[in-house]
Amino acid sequence: MWARNLLFIAVCIAGLLAIGDQLLRRNRIDRPADFEPGRFAAAATPSPSPGDIGQTLARLNSEFRRYWQAKQLDIAPRADDLTIARRLSLALTGTVPSVEEIRALENVSADERLEWWTSHLLEDRRHSDYLAERLARAYVGNEMGPFIVFRRGRFERWLSDQIEANTPYDEVVRRMISERGVWTGKPAANFITATSDPTKDNQPDEVRLAGRTARAFLGMRIDCLQCHDDKLGNVNLGYGSDSHSGTQADFHQLAAFFGPTSVSLVGVHDGGKPYETKYLDAEKEEVVPPQVPFAGELIESYASRREQLARWVTHPSNKPFARAAVNRFWALMFGRPLVEPIDDIPLESDAYPPGFQLLADDFTASGFDVRRLLRLIAASEPFTRDSRADFQITAAHEDAWAAFPLTRLRPEQVAGSLIQASSLSTLNGEAHVVLRIAMFGQTNEFVRRYGDLGEDEFTDRSGTIPQRLLMMNGELVKERTAENPVLNATTRIAMLSTRPEKQVEVSYLATLTRRPTEAELAHFVSRLQDTDGGDGDRRTRQEALEDLYWTLINSTEFSWNH
Amino acid sequence: MTIDPACHSPDHYSRRTILRAAGLSGMCWLTPLAERLARAADRSPQGAPAKSVIVLYMEGGPSQLETFDPHPGREISHAVTKAIKTRAPDVLISNWLPQIAEHMDRISLVRAVVSKEGDHERAAYNIKTGFRPDPTLVHPSLGAIVCHQTKDNVEIPRHVAILPGPWAPRGGYLGDQFDAFKTFDPSGPIPDVTAPVHKMRAAKRLDDLQNVVETEFARRRLKGLDAKTLHATSIAAARKMMSSDQLKAFNVSSATDSVKKEFGDTPFGRSCLAAVQLIEVGVRCVEVTLSGWDTHADNESLVQGRCEVLDPAFAALIEQLQERNLLDATIVLWGGEFGRTPTVNAVGGRDHWPQGFTIALAGGGIQGGRVLGETSPTPKLNENKPLEDIRDHCYVEDIHATVLHALGIDFAQEVITPIGRPMALSKGKVLEKLLA
Numbered sequence: 001m002w003a004r005n006l007l008f009i010a011v012c013i014a015g016l017l018a019i020g021d022q023l024l025r026r027n028r029i030d031r032p033a034d035f036e037p038g039r040f041a042a043a044a045t046p047s048p049s050p051g052d053i054g055q056t057l058a059r060l061n062s063e064f065r066r067y068w069q070a071k072q073l074d075i076a077p078r079a080d081d082l083t084i085a086r087r088l089s090l091a092l093t094g095t096v097p098s099v100e101e102i103r104a105l106e107n108v109s110a111d112e113r114l115e116w117w118t119s120h121l122l123e124d125r126r127h128s129d130y131l132a133e134r135l136a137r138a139y140v141g142n143e144m145g146p147f148i149v150f151r152r153g154r155f156e157r158w159l160s161d162q163i164e165a166n167t168p169y170d171e172v173v174r175r176m177i178s179e180r181g182v183w184t185g186k187p188a189a190n191f192i193t194a195t196s197d198p199t200k201d202n203q204p205d206e207v208r209l210a211g212r213t214a215r216a217f218l219g220m221r222i223d224c225l226q227c228h229d230d231k232l233g234n235v236n237l238g239y240g241s242d243s244h245s246g247t248q249a250d251f252h253q254l255a256a257f258f259g260p261t262s263v264s265l266v267g268v269h270d271g272g273k274p275y276e277t278k279y280l281d282a283e284k285e286e287v288v289p290p291q292v293p294f295a296g297e298l299i300e301s302y303a304s305r306r307e308q309l310a311r312w313v314t315h316p317s318n319k320p321f322a323r324a325a326v327n328r329f330w331a332l333m334f335g336r337p338l339v340e341p342i343d344d345i346p347l348e349s350d351a352y353p354p355g356f357q358l359l360a361d362d363f364t365a366s367g368f369d370v371r372r373l374l375r376l377i378a379a380s381e382p383f384t385r386d387s388r389a390d391f392q393i394t395a396a397h398e399d400a401w402a403a404f405p406l407t408r409l410r411p412e413q414v415a416g417s418l419i420q421a422s423s424l425s426t427l428n429g430e431a432h433v434v435l436r437i438a439m440f441g442q443t444n445e446f447v448r449r450y451g452d453l454g455e456d457e458f459t460d461r462s463g464t465i466p467q468r469l470l471m472m473n474g475e476l477v478k479e480r481t482a483e484n485p486v487l488n489a490t491t492r493i494a495m496l497s498t499r500p501e502k503q504v505e506v507s508y509l510a511t512l513t514r515r516p517t518e519a520e521l522a523h524f525v526s527r528l529q530d531t532d533g534g535d536g537d538r539r540t541r542q543e544a545l546e547d548l549y550w551t552l553i554n555s556t557e558f559s560w561n562h
Numbered sequence: 563m564t565i566d567p568a569c570h571s572p573d574h575y576s577r578r579t580i581l582r583a584a585g586l587s588g589m590c591w592l593t594p595l596a597e598r599l600a601r602a603a604d605r606s607p608q609g610a611p612a613k614s615v616i617v618l619y620m621e622g623g624p625s626q627l628e629t630f631d632p633h634p635g636r637e638i639s640h641a642v643t644k645a646i647k648t649r650a651p652d653v654l655i656s657n658w659l660p661q662i663a664e665h666m667d668r669i670s671l672v673r674a675v676v677s678k679e680g681d682h683e684r685a686a687y688n689i690k691t692g693f694r695p696d697p698t699l700v701h702p703s704l705g706a707i708v709c710h711q712t713k714d715n716v717e718i719p720r721h722v723a724i725l726p727g728p729w730a731p732r733g734g735y736l737g738d739q740f741d742a743f744k745t746f747d748p749s750g751p752i753p754d755v756t757a758p759v760h761k762m763r764a765a766k767r768l769d770d771l772q773n774v775v776e777t778e779f780a781r782r783r784l785k786g787l788d789a790k791t792l793h794a795t796s797i798a799a800a801r802k803m804m805s806s807d808q809l810k811a812f813n814v815s816s817a818t819d820s821v822k823k824e825f826g827d828t829p830f831g832r833s834c835l836a837a838v839q840l841i842e843v844g845v846r847c848v849e850v851t852l853s854g855w856d857t858h859a860d861n862e863s864l865v866q867g868r869c870e871v872l873d874p875a876f877a878a879l880i881e882q883l884q885e886r887n888l889l890d891a892t893i894v895l896w897g898g899e900f901g902r903t904p905t906v907n908a909v910g911g912r913d914h915w916p917q918g919f920t921i922a923l924a925g926g927g928i929q930g931g932r933v934l935g936e937t938s939p940t941p942k943l944n945e946n947k948p949l950e951d952i953r954d955h956c957y958v959e960d961i962h963a964t965v966l967h968a969l970g971i972d973f974a975q976e977v978i979t980p981i982g983r984p985m986a987l988s989k990g991k992v993l994e995k996l997l998a
Binding site: 141144197198199208393394408466478520527554559560562 | 680683738741744771775799800981
């Protein structure tokens, strides 16, 4: 009898050791398919081919260096690999890296790590899902939208598929503007039906579509022209001698491209009536002809007005299109756009920020290759600067990207990081379905309470009291730090290693993606050893680890990008 | 497509240009200019009777015909609809609100409110902010404006939403710190205000956080880190709240049984009682939501059910505010995002109707027993001329202007938004007839 019991215990211990081995040591992560260590190296060769990505990166960096020099700003040093890995992971997947991923990354040779890590993240389905959710806010807003004719889930899945396949960005946008058919079978059509007005038989709203098209795809806010002409020269349309202040007609003629668009049981189609409006001071409504507000020479004949508009918006010579995209992807990477506000980029300016036009030109020349753009930003000097330096960092350094700007993480990034940090292995598409469902439900509830930022997502924000209460005392933090060998890292760490130094290190890696400093290590090791607090407050090692986790999760470092 | 009347002024452009040149950016409420604006707000009309607001938000859009604007015996009404006399001479309301009828001498009705939003989410935004949704800007809700314009020494959040639906009031461009603090059925203590571990362990955790981890993070980083993140500041405020005696105001369990009974044994009733307790300890704005008014089918019985919850709670709210000498300083605002159609559809429901619906106001200097505006008992329902069926109409923003004015807030003042565009707090007109 005893022998059987002993055998059972031995099997359990062996099982735990096997899991521990898998979680803490073994590299379960495959080499990314697109991993190309010499990607940016060609620029160093005597005659790099035109359009070479290494050459673009070199020019991008030199534009920034000249800019910093002209402003006489000190430049923060390069951040360490793990800090950059955390930034990239937050930007591309919305969570911090897992301990498992950190270990795999550290096995790659130092000069290839950034390339390996970027490739690893870009190939993860978490990336396309996360980016699709973020981009959808700009394309269809954050509102629940009209019931039945609008399917956000379908739209986001479609967008995620496009990102995963790296479909050229111009094609994605063309599909959104010009798609026909039912919103379920042709998910891009939800761009149109998101504006359907339930009080008007679900017909799409041309005015909202015109405003949305200008903001999301051209980076231009012309919404105010809906009501009146711009008499003060703030909305300038047209180039060079054609430049003029925006007029009400500019807005409504753009809206007129969506005039014939209708929604019925057969989906979105183009058989409706032409667009009519009543201009300010006019007596009655009039039919408005479709006309683009600038660069009219780029308009070509196509089957439908929407197709015509889609081709014009995405025309390689229509510069605002690539600029708007660069500004948005930059913002997704840094938490702050290059040109602020994100969708109010002047049509012509001699004061664009460094790298802006260069990235836009490269994006156009590459056939609107989103992955290439993301890789360029990830490898650039601004993205790899530290947010620490030996000189005093001021707002001026952050504004000029001479130090990495601190930005508050979005609620879903905090929730995702919190759940990821409480697990040692990666919670991606391959994670157990029960874990993923739990993660989905907990994320939604947390985001609701933390405060969803909606569509307006790149404004400067500070922390709030309800957020602190939620992090200090809330259920999710309590659940995710409490004793639970299946779900929680604290229990696993306590089970798998008895050395306090190791336990502190793994806790830091899982939450803050770094190792503790010497002072921190010494402090927390003594906390873990001294479980009899000297004041009669006896804690178990498990409790001491929970306290450590709580402390790390409640830090500025955890809820800010840095 | 018609022109949006909420955006009729091009003059913000000139100021926008000037301010941009002045280099204002995201943290503009911390700039000297914003400080001057705040000081100007301190000097705003003193002696205004109202200090705080309770918003009773009827999510879904309540039918005006079965609540405060009945037309019994008319074609537009259900056969069972009856009107009853109230304490206000000549003011009739639905017989499903008998307890409120006893307080109508303190409540006034605006019966022809008009908006341009017929979708729940957009209309909810409109009713809470006084502005139509603008894709480039999030406007602050009424409570956020009140908190932004006043200073108090209260240990708990001054802007509270009880039983909020998906569109809880926000701080918008004034900042997230003015978002409503969301809480649910006040039958027990509120969540997240008790440390999950023993006091001594909690103190150690905080000590390690501030003295070890935060110190390390701040080293060699941005000058004035906490001014940007407000991390330590909000932790301090959260701790102050956690230990505050004022937290009791969120919990109605210690109220006497007779008071609890007055409000009705429902989450909404309890929330109205909590609202009174919160106002009593100095909270500036409480919004209480009663959902279930979206009666596209079976309007008659659904509205009757809602009225059974609303009637005792609203009446007790007025009564308790009066008893505690708070009514003169507290505005009570009742309404939904829109009303319901005068016609009844094939399944006995009423659909969305933003073209003449009722909002009720009481307290805080609002005169009681008055009725502004009128809806036709025999509407023509000409789609192109909806205003023909109503008299003396007003807009949603006029309700906002009136409430802000009663609170002594200069609502026409322009506040600088984070994108450098000045915005008036409200673009409405004061409904003087409610105040004089």
